[in-house]
Amino acid sequence: MTDVLRINGLNICVHTGNSKQKVVENLTLSIKRGETLALVGESGSGKSMTANAVMGLLPPALYIDGGEILFGGEDMVPWPEKRKRHIRGNQIGYVMQDYQGSFTPFIRIGKQCIETLRSHRKISTQEATKLILQWFDRVGLPAERTFHSYPFQLSGGQRQRASLACTMMLEPDLLIADEVTTALDVLTGERVMNLMSFLQSQSGCAMLLITHDLRLALKRAATVAVMKAGSIVEMGSADLIRSQARHPYTKQLLAARPSLTEMDIANEKEPQAVGSEADTA
Amino acid sequence: GQQEAPNPSIAGEVEKGGQKKAKMIIHFKTGSLDPHNSFYPLKFGVTETLVRMDENLEVKPWLASKWEAIDERTWTFTIRDGVTFQDGTKLDAAAAKASFERGVAASPALARALKIASMKASGQELTIVTTEPHPSLPSELVNPFASVVQVEAEKQMGTEAFNLAPVGTGPFKVKQFQPNVKADLVRYDGYWDGKAKLDEIEIAFNEDGNVRAMALQSKEADIVYQIPAEMVSVIQQDPELRVESVPSLRVHFLLYNQQKPLLQDNRVRRAIDLLLDRNSIVNDILLGNATAANGPFHHRLPFGSEDEVRKPNSAEAIKLLEEAGYQRNAEGKWMKDGEPLSMQIITYKGRPELPLIAQLLQSEAAKIGLVMEIKTVENVDQYLRDHQDWDVATYSNSTSPRGDGGFYLNSAFMPGGSLNPINLANENLIQVVTQLNATADIQQRVKLTQQAVDVINREVLHSFLVYPNMIVGVNNRILNWKPGAEDYYYINNKMDVK
């Protein structure tokens, strides 16, 4: 099986006055069809920027400074905007971390989803509506209402799910999910992740799961890459990372996994248990 | 390619079927053709008056073939036979009487001018009795408001429709009138003086001189009134066009505020008068389309003055000012009793050359150290009437609208006159004018008028500067047409196109 996405030595730089600084340095990874790769890392380590680079949507100040991004074997970096646009949404789905900003504030959610769907598929508005309602339902949203709501009328988690549904319904070849469960309670989060796995098993899409939650990564991904300060410090299969993490940061993350039961005991003895765990790591 | 494409909206082409058309553009717009409140029905050749002025500005018969004064207050007019209104009905004395009745009712101005006490109509004889002796009644009947219209037609059409398309006796009748935009006229075939040569005339209104000029240049219009003087040379370069520049009955002058002690002094007025070079105004401001003035009335008029046009002379002006008790200080500015002398010139935009004259005066005054400031006002008559802070005003009047000087002398120099905002009351002049008002004999009137002009010039009551020309641009395809000085009769039955 070929790699759906392959990133080779990607560097992302930011203009600062006359000097440039690296946000992402020499990043290499690849995801195969039907596979999930989790990108875990420190806050600000460059996860989202990597995703943006893949989408060709880096903010104005940032730019790709060397490296390749191969999608289906072809380097997308030099592609003209038009061609990139064609695969966005359709072949690469991207759920942005900033779920608040992922819908235009003055257009109803449903309308935006229809627009998205109809930009890529030749289907009627009714069909699209039906499909969208179905997807809203699948991510646990009150479908009708969400469809007719403006973004600001939804709660954080609802918006996040709407944006996820809107991306997944196009069944892209590659799904980039940037912190998609941050605003979801555990039950809903589980449900959404299950749905993603289901989609993956159905359409065989590759998934780049960006998260700060190592636990989630280990549970959902075959391969886990750990990022720190712009580069991948450790990459390996989930099992390997779980059992034989080498990098101190990975170890630290692994250690900082409180469970309710452990905590309860700890709490009674030493109120600063979680903190001290982190500190000593 | 495109240039040659004929434009259907451009009139002036002889169209298929031999229709002869012409288009005229005039510089004032009107929203109504009410024959007794608007000059335009007469100007457009839709209506006519009992008497008219000829090229020499003399009163001549028109709808009335003759008239005579029975006594001081009674006149009889013989209405021309064979005249029909544009609805086909015959013009007789009764119809004329009805028309005057309408006119007097509709226009207080006309009522004041005619002073009719009663009228009697029998056949073609119209007898008019005036409320007081009225020697200039025939001349007043030249007034466009005295147009003769078919009042019966008004009853049928309703006043509103009638005021958009009045029924008169002229060579053209109104086909369609678009208020403030244009009037379309068609020939009235039953015209008494011979069917008009043109089939149709379109008269459009436009208040912008540049646009009017371009309409002429583009051959869209055949006759364009009031071409800006600055455009004359350009238009003359086009072999298909010509410019008719004819003296008008208007005069531009300086008005002195003689309610102020400063300007009550004859010497000061004379000094200012000597500052302006009338020939320079003619040549440099009006670009030759004017005549230097030597009095209120153009010397071409029978009652105009024969005096020479005054020449500028600043040395003399300085002398006069000194005589009047002013001295120049170290900086060369004029002072009297330690007070600096500074004057205010009032001007207005209504006639574009007036502010230029004001600036010229200001500059000339500055050259001898006399400080003048210009103030442009929006409504000059009102300003002059209500304010006392001004010294000199640039002003313009039509001085002999109906071929007679009496009207102007009365309204501009007699106390309470409507054109006398500064309440001028010169004893000598009042005497002459009073005498004039009691005189019916034409020769006598001419003499008295000239005498009045003499007084005016001697006392420098006003400084008359120039008689501006009326500038009309004409396409050479227009034949038998010339603008008249009276500015009343724009359209006639003789005009034709090639």
Next chain:
Amino acid sequence: MGEPQYVKAAVFQRPLRLGLRRSLLRKPSLVLGMSLLTLLVLFAWIGPSIVINDPLTAQMAERLQGPSWKYPLGTDHLGRCILSRLMAGAQLTLGVSALVIATVALIGVPLGLLSGYVGGRFDAAVMRLVDGVSALPEFLLAITIAGFLGPNLANLVLAIVMVKWIGYARVVRSIVLSEREKEYVLAARVAGSSLWTILWRHLLPQILSPVIVLAALDVGKVILTISALSYLGLGVQPPVPEWGAMLNDGRPYFQTIPELMIYPGIGIMIVVIACNLIGEGLRDLLDVRSR
């Protein structure tokens, strides 16, 4: 608690102030605008003192001359040196339009901010006032004021200011209406910011860019309005060489000597271009996101 050294993100030191200055220089349009304006101001500043010929006195013998050493741009219809008139009038022209725009913005912007943010009766009152003013023809005000206080430039300015502020008030209000519900404004309220702080620090920057754009174009509009009203005899008194009035004076020579209109026209255009370049450059500079 200890120093959290272990959670250092990728760190970029960026001396902001330096960056700002540099990005300012990186905007060629802004630089161009600034230089144009500097030139204009210089022209206006020293112009009147170095005029080569008398800009006011009519010299009929010299009228309508072409460019020469004595009259670099030729003379006008009253024989006055056009260049000297342009120089002598620059100060007045620039000063007046700057004054008008500044006053108008100072009245309109705060009123719009308040009206939009506070809403309710205050908003209704201000907006109906705006409606009322926009129903009054500019001429009527100009005529009344000119008639009452005299036809001079100061009163003309007053009349223009009285009608012009409303545009700013309404534009500002419209943006504030949509901004005031946003979360950052709520956050500012929670942070205990007073009404003024919210208006000044949070909402003003949001409305600044359209206001700047409007103002930059209005600089030209003001000169043209003065010119139009002068044409009706309501403003600048001859022979004052205000550019708008000069433009009017050239009107009859539209076909024959278009330079009479072109020179002051170009002057006005340069003013507008300079203001617009600066205005839009500033706008781009203010837009932190695209920097």
Next chain:
Amino acid sequence: MKTLLEGKHLSKTYKEAAGTVKALEDVSFFIQAGECLGVVGESGSGKSTLARIVLALETPDRGDVRLNDVSLLQMKRSALREMRQHIQVVFQDPTSSLNQRLPIWRSIMEPLDNYPHVTPAFLEEVRHSRRDTAAKLLEMVGLDTAHMDRYPHELSGGQKQRVAIARGISLAPRLLICDEPTASLDMSVQAQILQLLKSLQKKLGMAYLYISHDIASVRWMSERMLVLKGGRIVDQFASNQILSKDRHDYTRQLVEAVT
């Protein structure tokens, strides 16, 4: 202990195109001074709405919120401003709650600038200088002080969230409402933040209304917990009773999902 804040029978219904949404229904709760009340619940259950009501940014349809036994709903504008010094918030969405046009240090300093007389214990040494104060606050939430002059869009999601936290704690308010404050922080930073909050509670007696879907951290932070579902309180208990058998079904489901 004394009751700091009390919410009584709060209800809120939103009108929408497709009918109405009952965001809160008859919610009553209290927070004592220095106490942390955890709120967990399904997405869309009304947690953020509750927070907005407590902040007097939204008026409830029914019910009352009382701070120190004074009703927030009836407060005049000046009193409300005075009150705000004592109740601060970390919004759920850090991006939209920061002014895009202000460098973050200015955003952080906003509350302190508004209440110049307030000097929390942890800022005593630096309060004289605004930039130092901002730097200190950034440091407390684990951000490099070099980020001070950046604009919000130049930060990552987690970094913005920490800016919002720094702003929330800057006044050392009596009550800090945290709406998902650590949602996008990785474990180690999250731990640091939680520890910071906890220590502030200990040292300064700050109380929290701590909203989160992360039941573990709520458990760790709070003394008592509320469980919201569909706008109603379905369960309410002392945090150490979370594993107890009498918990509501929904609570049990939540707990099971993480153990």
Next chain:
Amino acid sequence: MGKLIAARLWQLVFVMFLLSLLTFTLMKLAPGDPVMLILDTEELAVTQADEEALRKELGFDQPLITQYASWLFQLMKLDMGESYIKGKPVLDELIQRLPATIQLAVGGMLVMVLIAAPLGILAAKYPGRWPDHVSRLFALIGASIPSFWLGLLLIYVFAYQWKWLPTMGKGGLSSFILPSLTLGFAMAAVYSRLLRTGLLESLSQEYIRAARARGIAEWRIMTKHALRAALLPVLTVFGMSMGNLLAGQVVIETLFSWPGLGGMIVEAIFQRDYPIVQGYVLFTGFFVVVVNLLVDLTYSLLDPRIRFGKGGV
């Protein structure tokens, strides 16, 4: 929304009343006496007695309050009086001029939209690049060339040089083109630049990136997503200019002999034809209030937060 409209109607009455008072005062303050202007003295003799009679007839001998009250009373009966100069009912005069004004306004707006929209959008799409510069140049010419000059230039080129279009008059479609161009071009300047800033502002928002990520076509993003937020100020300026569109077109009307309200009102002001001026101001006042109400309602269509917001518009 119903409540908003009802409140507005109340306020409308208020605005109209204020306007009537204001115009009345302004007209009385303005120096000048209609009597002399009505009597049109130049070629006809007028006596003091005539003046007095007319003054009395027009009620000018009454105290100001009485004059105002009687006018207001008439107005209640929907009678705006008669023009002093023309003697026709004010309402008729207004109605007679209105069509031409509206036609010109519509033509101008059409031209404005056709010029401003593409220029603004292009400029925002390529900021700092040549489309931006071209658009700016257009805008700046529009903003700094007086309309009388522009109108003359257009006439010079299209009517005189090329003879494609008539110089003046209001006739067929061809006569609309030049006045509309003159009007529209001058207006387009502001709108295109305002649109540019608005678009740049909204294009830098996160939701535009999100829309791009969903693969939505660029023109759609521009027109559906970015444009709407940018329209707020544009629409406002547009609403504001409505009053101006009614009366502010004197210059264009004069150039092209266009029988619109602008020429009428200026003439009436100069002639101190109070009834016309007052009638006109009330008429525009009504119009402006209604237009601005519509604009305010459109705000809430453009931005649902305004609709659902607490403040209301």
